Every structure is written in C-alpha cells, then in structure tokens.
Amino acid sequence: MRIAISQINPTVGDLRGNTKLILRDISRAKDRNAQIIIFPELALIGYPPKDLLLKPRVIKQCADLVEHIAQSCTGITAFIGYPIASPKGAGHLLQNAVAVCADGQIQNHHVKTLLPNYDVFDERRYFEPADTPTLTTIDNQNLGISICEDLWNEHDVFERPLYHLNPVDQLVDFGADILINAAASPYVLGKHEFRLNLMRHVARKHHKPIVYCNQVGGNDELVFDGNSCVINASGEIIAHAKDFEEDLLIADLPDKNSENDRLEGRIEQPKTGLNSVYHALTLGLRDYVRKCGFTKIVLGLSGGIDSALTCAIAVDAIGKENVIGIGMPSRYSSDGSVSDAEILASNLGIDFHVIPIEQAHTALESMLTDLFKDTQQGVTEENIQARIRGNVMMSISNKFGALLVTTGNKSEMAVGYCTLYGDMCGGFSVLCDVPKTMVYDLSRWINDSPDSPLLKQYNLPVIPVDTITKPPSAELRPDQKDQDSLPDYEILDEIVERYVEKEQSAAHIIDETDFDKDIVLRMVRLIDLNEYKRRQAAPGLKITGRAFGFGRRMPIAQRYDNRWSVGD
Numbered sequence: 354m355r356i357a358i359s360q361i362n363p364t365v366g367d368l369r370g371n372t373k374l375i376l377r378d379i380s381r382a383k384d385r386n387a388q389i390i391i392f393p394e395l396a397l398i399g400y401p402p403k404d405l406l407l408k409p410r411v412i413k414q415c416a417d418l419v420e421h422i423a424q425s426c427t428g429i430t431a432f433i434g435y436p437i438a439s440p441k442g443a444g445h446l447l448q449n450a451v452a453v454c455a456d457g458q459i460q461n462h463h464v465k466t467l468l469p470n471y472d473v474f475d476e477r478r479y480f481e482p483a484d485t486p487t488l489t490t491i492d493n494q495n496l497g498i499s500i501c502e503d504l505w506n507e508h509d510v511f512e513r514p515l516y517h518l519n520p521v522d523q524l525v526d527f528g529a530d531i532l533i534n535a536a537a538s539p540y541v542l543g544k545h546e547f548r549l550n551l552m553r554h555v556a557r558k559h560h561k562p563i564v565y566c567n568q569v570g571g572n573d574e575l576v577f578d579g580n581s582c583v584i585n586a587s588g589e590i591i592a593h594a595k596d597f598e599e600d601l602l603i604a605d606l607p608d609k610n611s612e613n614d615r616l617e618g619r620i621e622q623p624k625t626g627l628n629s630v631y632h633a634l635t636l637g638l639r640d641y642v643r644k645c646g647f648t649k650i651v652l653g654l655s656g657g658i659d660s661a662l663t664c665a666i667a668v669d670a671i672g673k674e675n676v677i678g679i680g681m682p683s684r685y686s687s688d689g690s691v692s693d694a695e696i697l698a699s700n701l702g703i704d705f706h707v708i709p710i711e712q713a714h715t716a717l718e719s720m721l722t723d724l725f726k727d728t729q730q731g732v733t734e735e736n737i738q739a740r741i742r743g744n745v746m747m748s749i750s751n752k753f754g755a756l757l758v759t760t761g762n763k764s765e766m767a768v769g770y771c772t773l774y775g776d777m778c779g780g781f782s783v784l785c786d787v788p789k790t791m792v793y794d795l796s797r798w799i800n801d802s803p804d805s806p807l808l809k810q811y812n813l814p815v816i817p818v819d820t821i822t823k824p825p826s827a828e829l830r831p832d833q834k835d836q837d838s839l840p841d842y843e844i845l846d847e848i849v850e851r852y853v854e855k856e857q858s859a860a861h862i863i864d865e866t867d868f869d870k871d872i873v874l875r876m877v878r879l880i881d882l883n884e885y886k887r888r889q890a891a892p893g894l895k896i897t898g899r900a901f902g903f904g905r906r907m908p909i910a911q912r913y914d915n916r917w918s919v920g921d
C-alpha cells in the first residue's frame with residue numbers, strides 16, 4: 354500500500370489557507386499514485402486551536418470545508434483531522450476527529466480516545482473522548498487510526514502511565530494490520546528520540562507497522578518539529594520526513610501477507626541536541642512573525658550575549674535585511690557595549706543605529722529629584738535606564754511596524770532579573786525557555802559547528818568572541834555583574850531545572866546537591882515571587898519539558914513556604 358504523509362504547517366484558525374494546503378497535498382499524493390494520505394491532528398484548524406473552538410460558527414465552517422475537500426478525494430482516501438460536534442449531544446462538547454474521505458465524500462470518522470490535559474495541553478476543556486477506537490478497511494487492509502495522545506500510554510515505556518485505556522492495544526485486538534497516528538506533538542529537546550523509541554516499542558510489541566504524521570511549524574509558544582515517519586513491524590525506521598519544514602513523505606508498506614518488510618521511503622536524518630534547539634527557535638520565531646503579519650524585527654543590542662544570540666536567530670529566521678539593531682549606551686555602558694554590538698551587526702549585515710540615552714536619563718533624574726531627595730539611590734535609579742530603553746524601542750516598533758523582540762533568558766525570567774516595563778518591553782521572546790548556560794552553548798554552536806547555518810552562510814563566527822567571554826552584566830551601575838546578585842549560572846540553572854522542570858522541593862535539591870542551603874532557598878523564593886513579572890512578560894518559545902507560561906500555571910498572590918520542609 355502506498356501511503357502519503359502530509360506534514361503541513363497550518364496557521365491556527367486559517368481555515369481557508371489550511372484547506373489550500375490540504376488540497377495541494379492531496380493533488381501531489383495522487384500524482385505519486387498514493388492510495389491514502391494522512392494529515393496531522395486537527396490539520397484543518399491547526400493545533401492548538403484553543404478557544405477558537407468555542408466560537409459558534411467554527412464547527413459548521415470546518416464541516417463544510419471537509420465536505421468540500423472530500424469532493425477531491427477520488428482515487429485516494431484522505432484522513433483529515435478536524436473538530437466535530439459530539440454525537441453524544443452532551444452540552445457543548447466537541448470531539449477531536451479524523452474524517453475518512455473517499456469517493457468524493459466523507460465516509461466515516463475516527464475519534465480521539467485519550468485527551469491530554471497536562472503541561473500545555475488542555476483538551477478536556479473542549480473535547481469528549483471516543484468510547485472506543487475504530488478501524489477503516491481499504492484494499493483488504495485494516496487501518497487502525499489513532500490520534501496523537503492515543504499512542505502515549507505504553508505501560509512499559511512510561512514511569513507513570515496516565516490512563517487505564519490503551520487505544521492502540523484495542524485497535525490491534527480489533528484486527529488492525531497497519532497503525533496510523535495523526536499527531537500534533539510539539540518540540541521539546543530530546544523528545545523526538547523518545548517518540549521514535551515509543552513507536553518502535555509499539556511496532557515490535559504488536560508486530561505491526563506504524564505510520565506517524567506530525568504537524569510542523571510554530572504556533573505561538575509551541576514549535577512542531579514534524580519528523581513524521583514510518584516504522585515497520587520489526588521496529589525499523591523505513592521512511593522519515595524532514596524536520597522543521599513542510600514535507601510530503603511517500604512510503605510503500607508491504608501487503609499484510611508479504612514476507613518483505615523492508616520497503617521504500619526516503620529517510621531524512623532528524624536533528625538532535627543544540628542543532629534541534631537552534632532550528633526550533635528559528636522556525637518558531639519565523640512563524641510567529643509571519644503568522645502575525647510582521648515583516649521586520651527590531652531589538653536592542655547591548656553587546657551582551659542574550660541580545661547577540663537573539664539577533665543571530667532573527668537574521669536566520671527572517672533575513673538580515675529585515676532586522677534592525679539599536680544600541681543605547683548610558684553613562685555606565687562599557688566601551689565594549691557599543692563596539693561589540695557594532696561588530697555583531699556588521700558581521701550579520703543588519704541595519705544598526707546608536708541612540709544614547711543620557712539626555713533622557715538626566716531629564717528623568719531631575720524630574721524625580723524633589724520627590725526622591727531623602728531616599729537612597731538604588732535599583733529604582735538603575736531601572737530608569739532600562740525603562741528609557743523600553744520606551745525608545747517601543748517608539749521604533751510603532752514607527753516602523755517592526756516587532757520588538759525581547760532578549761530575556763529562562764534563568765533571568767525565573768528569578769526576575771529583568772526590569773518590568775524596561776527590558777521586558779516587547780512582543781515576543783525567543784530565549785525565555787533557554788537557560789543562560791544553554792545561551793552560551795548555542796552561541797558557541799552558531800560560531801563553530803559545521804551544522805551551523807550562519808557559519809555556512811557567512812563563513813565566519815558571527816557572534817563576537819568578546820561577547821561570549823566577558824562576564825554577564827546589566828550595566829545599570831558602575832562595574833555591575835550578574836553574579837553580584839545571583840549565584841553562578843551553572844548553579845542557578847540546575848536549581849531552575851530541578852525546581853521548575855522536575856518539580857523537586859527545596860529540601861530535595863538541598864539533599865541531592867552540594868549547593869548552599871540559603872542560596873537554594875533564596876532562588877526558589879525568587880522563582881515563586883517573580884510569577885507576577887512572568888505573567889506580564891511577552892510570550893515566547895518552549896523548548897524544555899516545562900516552560901514558564903501556559904504549561905505552568907502558578908498563583909501570584911500565594912504564600913507557600915518552601916522553608917517548611919527544609920526545617921528552618
């Protein structure tokens with residue numbers, strides 16, 4: 354059986370645009386004589402559609418469009434993901450379905466059984482589960498259709514399986530010859546390796562091939578990596594699509610009675626490690642800019658590493674001619690601040706302007722002199738500079754219609770080492786889920802790795818060496834260094850990983866590491882306290898298992914006492 358896997362990049366809510374992508378690939382698959390074509394989960398509306406699903410007309414519009422698409426399904430069967438009204442008639446609930454379209458019409462539907470409701474997933478807000486998964490028979494082959502999470506309940510693979518049901522086991526019990534999974538599985542560092550192991554395990558367990566079709570592209574905070582593939586009944590990869598771009602993968606699966614289990618397909622190598630993080634960030638930023646209708650990005654270049662890395666990614670994402678860098682030295686800026694920013698801008702070939710902030714700084718200080726006369730100088734005065742820069746940057750964004758990209762990383766967003774309405778100004782954040790230690794690793798990778806697209810394009814290390822080697826500093830007072838206020842980033846990042854990503858308690862972290870107890874307690878306290886800043890921060894890309902944002906919903910006004918279990 355010849356199968357086409359359509360790894361499209363839908364825009365959430367763009368029903369007409371997504372219909373065009375679906376029709377385009379049906380036509381291409383027909384040209385390649387495919388008998389069936391699979392699309393990702395909820396392909397028609399794009400994943401995750403969130404509360405667009407609650408709009409009264411959306412479900413009817415989706416239904417009409419799938420009927421329209423079905424008219425093109427002659428000589429091919431298409432499996433198209435979209436939301437349907439629940440036939441159970443319970444309240445307003447919907448179902449997450451796949452339509453089987455053949456002979457010019459919708460033949461039947463398959464419905465998702467396991468609805469993820471953890472981390473960034475919120476499917477029980479909208480959907481009712483299927484009672485049982487179902488088969489479709491084509492050319493005497495039973496196709497067992499599952500939808501994304503339906504595949505993710507293998508008791509031998511997960512430490513803590515979440516559900517009692519296993520829809521894939523059920524499909525095999527019902528007589529499935531081929532397992533098909535329509536997915537929208539967002540990128541997390543290392544996740545595709547895990548996915549492949551999961552699928553290979555399931556294929557071997559049942560001795561059935563698996564066809565996996567994943568969405569690709571960035572939608573707000575989430576980046577879908579694609580990486581669609583076909584695994585044969587022995588658990589070998591026999592076809593693998595590209596990652597981080599659209600693809601139409603064609604694979605021939607053996608007839609169920611055939612001895613030959615090694616059939617064709619193109620096999621692309623998935624990117625791993627820093628290479629995959631870099632591509633996730635680039636695609637995520639490019640799609641955010643494109644899908645929101647921007648063409649240009651503006652950002653402040655301080656000569657530091659966060660703005661340098663963000664700028665390099667922006668150039669790869671949308672092209673050097675569309676990125677504007679602004680240097681805004683103050684009386685405390687080091688010489689390197691402007692010169693390192695200049696070198697970066699010239700290496701990348703972007704527009705760079707210098708707007709010193711001294712005049713505004715002096716003016717604001719004198720405006721506040723009377724009111725502040727009996728007070729101590731401190732953070733308030735430091736933050737004024739960051740806020741002037743925020744103002745300048747928003748003015749440039751307004752004037753030229755360029756998206757202001759913020760540069761804060763996960764470590765500083767964790768502990769609130771950033772100024773509200775200052776350097777936090779901006780519409781989208783590239784690094785908010787990238788710990789500072791990984792900011793360094795990615796910058797070195799961009800400069801040195803043979804896989805680095807920017808090294809290939811420019812044939813030189815684009816990020817100035819000085820930017821990577823100088824100690825990090827906010828430069829808001831003379832000789833300020835990040836490490837005056839924070840522990841070394843190796844320590845901070847491990848605390849953040851344990852406390853935020855792994856949900857370890859302060860006591861657990863203190864027990865398992867040799868970190869100073871007071872530092873651990875101070876950092877977890879700062880992480881809790883600074884929820885208010887993160888709630889007002891720009892949205893940004895998720896690359897770890899637990900990002901700040903809608904996958905980690907913490908109260909702001911709360912008094913959970915981390916010292917309690919530590920015994921203080």
Ligand SMILES: Nc1ncnc2c1ncn2[C@@H]1O[C@H](COP(=O)(O)OP(=O)(O)OC[C@H]2O[C@@H]([n+]3cccc(C(=O)O)c3)[C@H](O)[C@@H]2O)[C@@H](O)[C@H]1O
Pocket residue numbers: 732735736739765769770771772773775776826827829835838885909
């Ligand atoms: N629970 C709550 N809900 C809502 N708002 C709350 C709040 N708690 C405080 N606030 C407000 O937040 C204000 C304090 O926050 P904010 O004004 O940001 O100021 P703050 O956090 O006190 O200071 C910013 C810190 O970040 C450092 N920084 C700034 C800029 C860049 C970098 C860098 O290296 O990248 C580092 C800077 O050196 C300083 O240590 C308070 O004045 C109060 O108005």
Ligand SMILES: Nc1ncnc2c1ncn2[C@@H]1O[C@H](COP(=O)(O)OP(=O)(O)OP(=O)(O)O)[C@@H](O)[C@H]1O
Pocket residue numbers: 652653654655656657658659660661679680681682683686690742760761765776825826827828
């Ligand atoms: N002198 C400056 N000129 C232009 N932009 C600046 C300047 N100082 C700060 N910014 C902007 O504010 C952001 C936060 O700056 P800051 O230097 O305080 O922190 P940082 O975390 O060390 O970042 P970076 O590593 O980019 O310097 C910078 O990334 C930059 O976008």
Ligand SMILES: NC(=O)CC[C@H](N)C(=O)O
Pocket residue numbers: 394469474500501502503505536537538539
């Ligand atoms: N859309 C989904 O069901 C996604 C859930 C799944 N476990 C994943 O991330 O791959």
